[in-house]
Amino acid sequence: MSQKRIVIIGSGIGGSAVGALLAHTRSYEVSLYERNKLIGGRFASYEKDGFKLDIGCHLIANCDKGALGQILRMVGRPDWVEWHYAAKPAPVINFKGKRVRFPKEIDALNLPPEDFNKIMEFYTKALSIPEAEYDAWDKRSVFSLMQEYTKNETVRAVFGLLSGVFFVISDKETPVGEYALCSKQMLTNRSTGYPAGGTGSVPEAYIKSIKTDGGQVFLSAPVKQILVENGEARGILLNNGQKVDAEIVISNVGNQPTVNYLVGREHYRPEVLARLDKYEYSKATSMLKIALDQPITDEKMVMFIDRDDLSVLEQERRDGIIADVLTDVMCPVISNLDPKACPAGRQLIIAGGGTHPMPEKPDQEWFKKLEASMFNAVKIIYPGIEKHVMWTTFTTSREIDNLFGENGNVIGIAQKVGQVGPDRPFLTDPCVKNLYHCSADSGMHGIGGELAADSALRLFEILESK
Ligand SMILES: Cc1cc2nc3c(=O)[nH]c(=O)nc-3n(C[C@H](O)[C@H](O)[C@H](O)COP(=O)(O)OP(=O)(O)OC[C@H]3O[C@@H](n4cnc5c(N)ncnc54)[C@H](O)[C@@H]3O)c2cc1C
Structure with a gap:
């Protein structure tokens, strides 16, 4: 059977993961182009004086039990990444110099007993939301729900910090449904941790899997343009002038830069552009x-x-x-x-x-x-x-911006109220046939790298069902 030619732009988690999944079916001839010499985008790692440093990341919400591990299992290589859980000792909150194990030692925050009880009620409420109701709850912020239970500023500081750590936005923007879903997943799996060899070892494993399954990967190969003819993606043009034909193009670059710079806005209907232009990124960090x-x-x-x-x-x-x-x-x-x-x-x-x-x-x-x-x-x-x-x-976030663009933001298009669930950006391009998007921007659920992996899993399902 002849293989379909697929070109993937970008080796971030979304690009490398979907590439690994597709190459493993042997139904596709996969070639991936990455503009940097490092593999993995925001998940990349590098070495300095024998220290393994990550560009950005530091903790993975569910490791082998989450979307990143699921992809390795689906390509039959679950042990290509070795995971270490952040346990024994468990993560700790340092509140103004005082260590507090959460939620066991929450009384060390010196909260009035009624506030302590209200936190428990808030948590019970959030964790008991049925899956079918997440979308409805996504219209409310964690801040507004918490205010119904307590207005204590210390409580807000702790829960606000978690919104910042999970989604890199404020608690006033964090949707209750997504917060509850991610918290529940982490509490159930108890597998938050870190991959041996740095976060880069995850996309590196996916890239190795693409190559093992016959695909090709090109580093330091920036893509200048996605070639579109009669409303259909036909391939890519590299910065060096080389053209690469493809039957399917997948962009890991992010929905906005893909439309604005790689395809060109002239190919899009005004209502699609209006929707896309409204999306906001998570905050950046250093x-x-x-x-x-x-x-x-x-x-x-x-x-x-x-x-x-x-x-x-x-x-x-x-x-x-x-x-x-x-x-x-x-x-x-x-x-x-x-x-x-x-x-x-x-x-x-x-x-x-x-x-x-x-x-x-x-x-x-x-x-x-x-x-x-x-x-x-x-x-x-x-x-x-x-x-x-x-x-x-x-x-600095400026260096992250120089490497990966999108203002150096941490997550991608933020999981904020109005931008989650059915309101996430598109995976299947609505205006250009045979063009797909696969990055944290178009992931539905999960934290950081797992949001990008979720995008890969969903896109794989779409392509396999065709
Ligand atoms: C400082 C920081 C801390 C973080 N901490 C965590 C954490 O603790 N836990 C967690 O899970 N997540 C964390 N994240 C978030 C996580 O790294 C991202 O959500 C995830 O890696 C995004 O993956 P992606 O697939 O969207 O692609 P990206 O990582 O955005 O990769 C896109 C790739 O496309 C390439 N590219 C762009 N344009 C072109 C072009 N024209 N031609 C070819 N290639 C191109 C880029 O070079 C890049 O490699 C952190 C991120 C940062 C920046």
Whole structure:
């Protein structure tokens, strides 16, 4: 049987995962083109002085039990990624310098008993929402539901932090249905963790799977244009002038840049463009990577909250003020999650800022302040850490933007109220035949990389049903 020629643009989770699934059927001749020399987009990893660093990511919501692991199982290679769970010790919240295991030690937040009970009621309510009602609940924000239970600012700071960690948006934008779905999945699976060899090992495994199944992968191969004739995608044009014919084109680049730059808006109906133009991305963040000359902790994951006056903080952020201590920091101790992430006797810690807003054109000075504010937070989590720092690397959201575009945002098109469930961007292009989209933008459910993997699983189903 002759194989259908498929071209995939981008080696992010969406592109590499759908490529692996399609190549494995042997019904498609898969060629994937990636503009960078690194594999994996926002999930990519690289090495520095024997330390394995991720461009961005640090924790995977469900590891082998989630969408990323499902793809490996579907191609018959479940052990091509080795997962380490963030357990023993479990993740901990550091609230203003005090460690709190959540929800076991929630009383350490010094909440009035009535608020403590209200949190439990909120949680019970959110987790008991039946699946069939998620779409309806997605019209409400976590903030508005929480306000019905308690208006305590400390409670909001903790739950607001989780909205930031999951979806990289504020709790005022986070839809209840998606929040409940992702929380329930994580509580059921109990498999949050990290892949050995860095987050890049996941897309690298998918790419290896494409090649093993006869597909081709080209790195440092930027695509300039998707070739469209009579309303049908016919192939791609590379920056170097080479044309590649294809019967199907899949773009992992994101819905907006694909339409705006690779296809061209002239191919789209006005109502499609109007819908697409309205979508907003999640916020961007920057990452501080800290190499230590010796292990200083056996913790695996700390979520740091320094302030509980979120309404004041929101205003400060709108005014572009960076606090001396960054208030919401996610701090995975990578080498405790993956002992091979650094040379023996050393330690690797990463700090990532939550949902801090950015000025339109942040300058070097602004990023320097952000870096210092993030490091001050780490110094509260681990007093004395500065004595053991060998070096630090700060990956700014501007660098992420330069590498992967879309303003360097973390997730893709944000899972905010009005942009989830049936309102997610399209997988099947509505105006150009044989063109499909596969990235976190067009994923339906899940956190970060799992949202992009969800997009790959759904697109695979569509293509296989044809
Ligand atoms: C700082 C940061 C922290 C994060 N933390 C986490 C986390 O802890 N857990 C988690 O699960 N997720 C996390 N994420 C989110 C996660 O990384 C993304 O949601 C996911 O990787 C997006 O995958 P994607 O398939 O949408 O593609 P992307 O990663 O956006 O990849 C798209 C690919 O297309 C390529 N491309 C673009 N244009 C072209 C072109 N013209 N020609 C060829 N190739 C092109 C790009 O180079 C890129 O490789 C984080 C992201 C960042 C930035």
